[in-house]
Amino acid sequence: MSYKNYLPKFHRETLVSDLSAGLTLAFVSIPISMAYALLAGVDPIYGIYTAMLTVIIGSLAASSSLMIVTISDEVALVVASSVGALGGDVTQGLVTLTLLVGLLQFATGQLKMGSLVRFISAEVMSGFIAAVGLSLVISQLAKFTGYKSTVILPYISDSIIQGIDIITHPSLWDLPTFLVGLVTIVVLILFKWSRLKRYGNLLAMVIISAMVALLGLTTVKLTGSIAPISGGLPKPVLPNPMLIPDLILPALAILILTSIQTVGVGSAYPNPDGKRTNRSKNFSAQGLANIGGSIFTALPAGGSFTRTGVNIESGGKTRWSGVFSGIFVIVIFLLIPQMFEKVPMSGLAAILIALGSTIIINEWSNIVLAWKSSNIYRYAMLLTFVVGVGFSIEYAVFAGAILSLLIYAFTTHKDIMLEELVLLDDGRYQERSLPDEFPTNKCTVIEVKGLDYFAVAYLLEEQMPSIENTTCAVIILNLHDRKYLGTNVVVWMNEFARKLHESGNLLMLAEVEDSIKKQLERTGVLEEIGSKNVFMASSIVNDSIREAALSANKWIKANKIQ
Known part of the structure; x- marks a missing residue:
């Protein structure tokens, strides 16, 4: 190329x-x-x-x-x-x-x-x-007034302490320096309301530089006093x-x-x-x-x-x-x-104070x-x-x-919520609060909101209903629109599936994307849950939830305790 x-x-x-x-x-x-x-x-x-x-x-x-x-x-x-x-x-x-x-x-x-x-x-x-705006103003007060304070306090910014000292001691200001800075601000304000506002900074510098030279204000420091500016490119x-x-x-x-x-x-x-x-x-x-x-x-x-x-x-x-x-x-x-x-340094300081x-x-x-x-x-x-x-x-x-x-962590933590999805007669799902304990011989569909938060596994454990007295129940987790699960969520899911199996219950997953299924397969969690209990997402929203619920009801009917 x-x-x-x-x-x-x-x-x-x-x-x-x-x-x-x-x-x-x-x-x-x-x-x-x-x-x-x-x-x-x-x-x-x-x-x-x-x-x-x-x-x-x-x-x-x-x-x-x-x-x-x-x-x-x-x-x-x-x-x-x-x-x-x-x-x-x-x-x-x-x-x-x-x-x-x-x-x-x-x-x-x-x-x-x-x-x-x-x-x-x-x-x-x-x-x-x-903070930037106020620090900008305070940091330029010494050059704007011609009085450099030497007051310092430990652990606190020197500029704010010295700025307060400068403001409270106007008798120590250099009057010509202060007036040049003040005139600069006035000129900037005037140009701001004119057609030449885009050239305001430049014109202000030209005007005050000429003013200082014509009036012979020797106490006003110029930029050349820092170091002479010579021609040629820098070495x-x-x-x-x-x-x-x-x-x-x-x-x-x-x-x-x-x-x-x-x-x-x-x-x-x-x-x-x-x-x-x-x-x-x-x-x-x-x-x-x-x-x-x-x-x-x-x-x-x-x-x-x-x-x-x-x-x-x-x-x-x-x-x-x-x-x-x-x-x-x-x-x-x-x-x-x-x-x-x-260029007068108090004029440059005035530009920064105005900014x-x-x-x-x-x-x-x-x-x-x-x-x-x-x-x-x-x-x-x-x-x-x-x-x-x-x-x-x-x-x-x-x-x-x-x-x-x-x-971000705090607000995301607040957004995490578990809701039960209940199938209505017209085929829609209604969100309801979860019970304190999962019911026996019943399928419960759970919507997990805020699953992207990295600490969600601990909150899932806290908010999930008890299974202590539950048997022959199926818990379906809706993973709609999830492309990836955090490692701690995967670990929790594996442990939750194991506990359900040991207590005679079953975990199913619905609306599962290919990326999540591969993740579960690589980590061995799919083997614990069982591939037949994982229902893949499709272009029809909630279709796999209905499919999972039908499978869950068949399992409950076959394992139901009278």
Whole structure:
């Protein structure tokens, strides 16, 4: 297969739209990427690097043709709590983390694990998103006000303690720095209600940069004060395998975050041609983008809601708009790199504060809905929020994943129910509550709801009627629409069949699929039950239940105790 088959088709009729969208996206991405790098606690230039090769590779490889793969605020917060804590060469730690994330994402995609993120509950996500928004605001207060607090408390996030200290000591703020940040927010709000809203971030940076230069506000720190931004592409930095043990947990947290983001972007922005999104392919695309981005000292990246939205609003028609965006960022950076040194850091902080506030506002309706839903969902959301704000976003990711699994187990446990199916005169079946004890000389059909839960065997034992005083009874289990039984269910079924046989009763199975029969045969349970007591499913619903009931009544008649 030639290499051209791997490249997306190029359409002349969409060239102008994709070029325009790519240029707009490039100018919008530059200040946001710098702000996210600042949020991550690294040189803002690394944010610009992330808008280059990472975006190009992601756009070429993703199943979602208009999705932009780049740095996000959630990921930046995880990077801030991990790479900065390593000490030493931050650049090498960043490269190692980005490469590690890329390898994990690519492996996740190749193993077709795209559907696993559906187990993260919406309530947990609301708590997490709210924590991200508030953490985003709090983390930028020092740069926004020009006052850096040094107050720390054990076991609690430094940012929230220092944020409270900053808010309660306005007399220690640097007034010019604060005013520049405040003006930035005002400008952003004004542009939001204008036709130029898509260029708001870029224009705000231009306006406040010019304002600081013209007024000579020397106390306002600029991005150039962190490190001079020189032209030319970044030099490759080799990853350090010795850092992997310290970075594996942050990498896993970023893997979960970017997986959730990518699924959300794929759902919110479907392909224009109607082609179905392949989640696993999107995961692999993220991985390739980060593996390539690590060469350019880029930050870890995933599918971005904001940048994908800008791409579509700017007229992007195909994946080439994302490719052009990355190319334009490279060209702009090579031609006029010094322009990036003049951006006030309080202005970048203001962009992030505005973004954090927007995140909370947009999520507020979901937060209220989750709060009103039920106690278990309310507490899950609240706990995720507290962990994210009070400790770290990284811990909130894992706490959210664990809480989601616990909620799934709890709610599924509640859904498990045994009902008796009673045949009516018109041929339909009616559900009734099971008796405390199986009746002698009678066939009982049982509908088991919630059989997919892994701990169902223990609940079956608890809810099943007693057979202590029962003889010559047939118990028919309806396995309708089941493709597989958990190992513990198979073990329980074998033991239940044995107990029935020993007490002079019989177990039958109805509506059995081929896959379940083979499973029972492989495990030896079919021999215990007896193949003649297993009735296969057919295209006629409940037909095998009637067949099983007829066979059961014949057996009862032949073995009936007078």
